[in-house]
Amino acid sequence: MKKTILLLLFSLVSLVFSTSCSNDDSDNSSNQILQSLLGKWYFEDPSTNPTINNSFTFNSNGQVIYSYWDGSPGNNYDSETGTFSVEGDILTMIFPENVSLTFVQKVVIVNQNKMEFLPTGNPNEDAYEGDYFKEGYSPSPTDELKLTFTGSAFTDQCTTTGSPLYNSVDVNVSFLSNGNLVNQHNFQEDSNWNLSYNEILDGNIISVKVKLQNFNPNDSNSGKGTGVDNITVKIENSYNEVIFEENIGMLLICTDTWHEVIFTYNKTTGATTTDFQTHSF
Secondary structure, X not given: OHHHHHHHHHHHHHHHHHHHHHHHHHHHHHHHHHHHHOEEEEOOOHHHOOOOOOEEEEOOOOEEEXXXXXXXXXXXXXXXXXXXXXXXXXEEEEEOOOXXXXXXXXXXXXEOOEEEEEOOOOOOOOOOOEEEEEOOOOOOOOOOEEEEEEEEEEOOOXXXXXXXXXXXXXXXXXXXXXXXXXXXXXXEEEOOOEEEEEEEEOOOEEEEEXXXXXXXXXXXXXXXXXXXXXXXXXXXXXXXXXXXXEEEEEEEOOOEEEEEEEEEEEOOOOOEEEEEEEEEO
């Protein structure tokens, strides 16, 4: 009987301790997310200079201010003030003005400058889903970015005899930082071969240049029919977030020739340029 009582007491103490630890973990999670939330969060990355950018501002007094474009010409915003609370990783926002609206969502802190609102999985709870970006964030010119080039080689375009003049494509890919060459790579690949190469770059202006090596302005048959299709550039930051990705076109040696392209990205402004070098035989 004494042994049974001791076992019951031990089980009760373990249950209380487990519950206490669980509550502490929940409180710590709530406090961490609450501290991360405080401040102004935009709906679009402010470093990309969007024309319209709504926002949530979370204040330490439990107030949340929703600022939204009023729809008129110009950059004019209205606002609505509500309250918010955090329990674990669940954020509840209530906006009582006019018609009371309640949004309940799971908060995922991606990093100090970005967070996500996701559905909780409860069909009775509406989430304000999306990615949100902290006010004042812009990539520093010293931040390293990964610039990736991809493309597909071909040799069978611009043929008049029915068979390619060349069996492989000769391509040079160069990566530059502030106009200075950082690294380069040469490809000599068969048709339909996928090309890919990347480089980590710092500096404010980063570039990738793709060039068809067989191009010769004095010989229309040099490299004729060869090229690279679906040239795509992708830029990722140090958090492995894709901040830019776009298909910029193709290179081809033919009667009308596009033999070189250089893509440039400005970290400070987010502006991009794509310049092709062309020739006609």
